[in-house]
Amino acid sequence: MTAAPTGTDPRSTPTLGSLTGGQLRRLGVVAGLSRSDVETYARVLAESLGPVAERPLSLPPPTRTFLSDDHTPVEFSLSFRPDAAPSMRVLVEPGCGADSLAHNGRVGLEAIRTMARRWRFTTDVLDELQDLFLPADPRGPLALWCALELRPGGTPRVKVYLNPAARGEERSAATVREALHRLGHRQAYDGLPRGAGHPFLALDLGDWAEPRVKVYVRHDNLTAGQAGRLSRMDSGPGPAAVEGFFRAAAGLGPDATGLGGRPGLSCHSFTDTRTARPSGFTLHIPVRDYVRHDGEALFRASRVLRHHGMDASVLDRALAALTERRPEDGVGLIAYLALAHQRDRAPRVTAYLSSEAYAVRPPVVETVRRPVPVA
Numbered sequence: 001m002t003a004a005p006t007g008t009d010p011r012s013t014p015t016l017g018s019l020t021g022g023q024l025r026r027l028g029v030v031a032g033l034s035r036s037d038v039e040t041y042a043r044v045l046a047e048s049l050g051p052v053a054e055r056p057l058s059l060p061p062p063t064r065t066f067l068s069d070d071h072t073p074v075e076f077s078l079s080f081r082p083d084a085a086p087s088m089r090v091l092v093e094p095g096c097g098a099d100s101l102a103h104n105g106r107v108g109l110e111a112i113r114t115m116a117r118r119w120r121f122t123t124d125v126l127d128e129l130q131d132l133f134l135p136a137d138p139r140g141p142l143a144l145w146c147a148l149e150l151r152p153g154g155t156p157r158v159k160v161y162l163n164p165a166a167r168g169e170e171r172s173a174a175t176v177r178e179a180l181h182r183l184g185h186r187q188a189y190d191g192l193p194r195g196a197g198h199p200f201l202a203l204d205l206g207d208w209a210e211p212r213v214k215v216y217v218r219h220d221n222l223t224a225g226q227a228g229r230l231s232r233m234d235s236g237p238g239p240a241a242v243e244g245f246f247r248a249a250a251g252l253g254p255d256a257t258g259l260g261g262r263p264g265l266s267c268h269s270f271t272d273t274r275t276a277r278p279s280g281f282t283l284h285i286p287v288r289d290y291v292r293h294d295g296e297a298l299f300r301a302s303r304v305l306r307h308h309g310m311d312a313s314v315l316d317r318a319l320a321a322l323t324e325r326r327p328e329d330g331v332g333l334i335a336y337l338a339l340a341h342q343r344d345r346a347p348r349v350t351a352y353l354s355s356e357a358y359a360v361r362p363p364v365v366e367t368v369r370r371p372v373p374v375a
Contacts, residue, residue, distance in 0.1 A: 016062070017046045017053030019357050020074045024090060026321035027076055027353075030314060032085035033152060040154040045090060048111055048146065049073065052097040061358050062097045063104075066141050069288070069332050070359035078318055079340070079350040082309040091147045091161075101143050105134040108144030112160060112205070115146075119155055121206030126160055128182055132175050133162035133201070140165035147202075158205045164198040172198045176215055183213055184273035191276045192268055193230045196220045199265065212269040212280065219266060222246075223258035230266045231281040237341050242283055248304050249285035249337040251296070262286040269342065282340040282350075293363035294319070294327035297334040301351050304337060308349055315351055322353060330360040 012018070021042040028038035046053040052062040052073070061071035068075055073096035078086040094111035095104030109130070116123050134143065140163045148156040164172040164179075176198050177189040195217035202214040219226065227246040228239030246252070250259060269280030291297045298319065302312035319333060327333065336352040 014057045015053065016055050016057060016072075016074075016357055017049055019057060020049075020072075020355055021046055021053075023076065023322050023355055027078075027318055028088060028150065030317045030321050031078060031088040031150070033088065033150060037150070037152055037154050041090070041148070041150050041156070044148065044156070045074070045092060048092045048094050048148075050094065050097060050107065050111075055097075057357060063093075065093050065096055067091065067093050067145060068335070068354050069361060070354070070356060072355040072357040074355050074357070075335070076322070076353045076355065077350055078315065078353070079348050080305055080308075080310040080314070081346055081348055086314055088150045089147055090150065091145055093142070093145050095143060101138045101140075102136065105138060105143030108146065109134060112144070112146060112158070115158055116205070119158070119206060121158070123205065125183065125203050125211070126205065129162070129179050129203075132179055133164070133166050135167055138163070138166040139168055155207070157208055159202055160205060161200045161202045164201055169197070176201055180213065180215070180270070183270075185213060185270045185276070186273075187276035188215075188270050188278070191232050191278070193217060193219075193232065193266060195266070196263065202267075210271040210279070212271050214267050214269045214280075217266045217268070218263050219259075220263045221258045221260060222264040224252065224256075226258070227264065227266075227283055230283065231341070232268060232278050233281050233341065233343065234277050235343065236281050237339075237347070242339070244307075245283065245304060245339040246285065248307070249287055249300055249339075250290045251287075251300060252290075259285075259290070262289040267340075271343075280340065280342040282338050284336050284338045286335065287337045288332040288335050288361075291331060291364075292366065293329070293331045294333045297331070297337075298327050301334055301337055301349075304339075305349055308347060310349060318351070318353065323356060325360065328363065330356070331363050332356070332361040 025038045073093040075091040077089045095107035098104035142163045145161040147159040164175045180188045197218045200216040204211040224243040224246045228243040265284040267282040268278040271279045287297045305312040338350040340348040
């Protein structure tokens with residue numbers, strides 16, 4: 001089912017750029033950005049998408065990206081803190097219209113370099129790792145994604161997401177280890193928790209007080225007890241806090257065994273090369289795979305936000321800014337819920353929100369088994 005192009009000019013043909021740009025504008029207002037800022041960022045999003053921004057939504061997605069379930073190459077998120085406006089982010093695959101993964105990576109890299117010239121930051125850290133993550137014949141599910149944290153003033157903070165499996169899934173761990181070593185975090189890899197693989201390595205570029213290198217770990221069949229032991233921070237969250245978030249986000253009772261579907265992710269942020277310990281820890285729960293519909297996901301997210309002293313009503317307004325459909329009419333609008341801890345900062349709760357430009361995943365219909373009569 002194709003999503004309705006809410007907020008677009010009915011006299012024009014809805015395009016990927018017009019839909020996602022309209023969503024960004026409305027969501028930016030919910031996040032407290034000025035009209036001027038949201039117009040600037042909508043233009044940046046269109047530029048990042050390149051020619052596919054003008055692609056009609058009546059055509060299939062430009063590529064089968066796993067950035068979203070319906071292959072929209074754009075995802076939004078809101079990050080909440082107590083007594084503060086949420087921080088808004090947009091994740092985009094700049095090379096989504098490319099005809100190969102290698103071409104995708106080249107387009108993405110040029111998009112980042114264009115941003116660097118525009119906002120006057122260096123790409124030295126990314127250049128140092130180019131042979132590891134953007135080889136001539138890359139493999140894996142992605143080449144390069146770019147996240148923009150949309151700040152007041154029209155200049156975003158930039159993050160780049162790279163694929164550790166670019167030289168082969170079997171070399172992912174070695175690739176992450178080598179990347180950390182080159183960036184000065186020589187003992188960091190040995191301190192990471194065990195998992196089933198590394199889906200991403202992310203880099204902060206530009207105007208960050210403490211630029212991070214972030215390593216993601218996939219955890220199949222994750223349980224609450226295991227989740228509570230994933231943090232490697234010196235002064236990180238206690239197991240009970242992480243387990244409580246896990247249960248609330250995943251909707252699992254005390255007797256549940258764990259996440260049997262889409263796996264959970266942990267993220268470990270490194271900022272200080274003088275220690276092997278990460279300065280940040282985030283647990284990501286793919287809530288969309290553990291609810292019947294987005295009404296349930298919204299209920300869980302609201303409960304988590306209120307528990308941490310955050311304004312849950314903002315999330316209701318955010319969903320209304322993205323789509324006119326009722327939360328109960330689909331599942332996947334809220335893709336992930338995450339609880340983030342960073343050294344010397346209050347915890348953050350982040351809701352990752354799908355554009356649904358191409359399709360709405362139908363809600364789960366529970367079937368009631370009736371007893372079979374015995375002849």
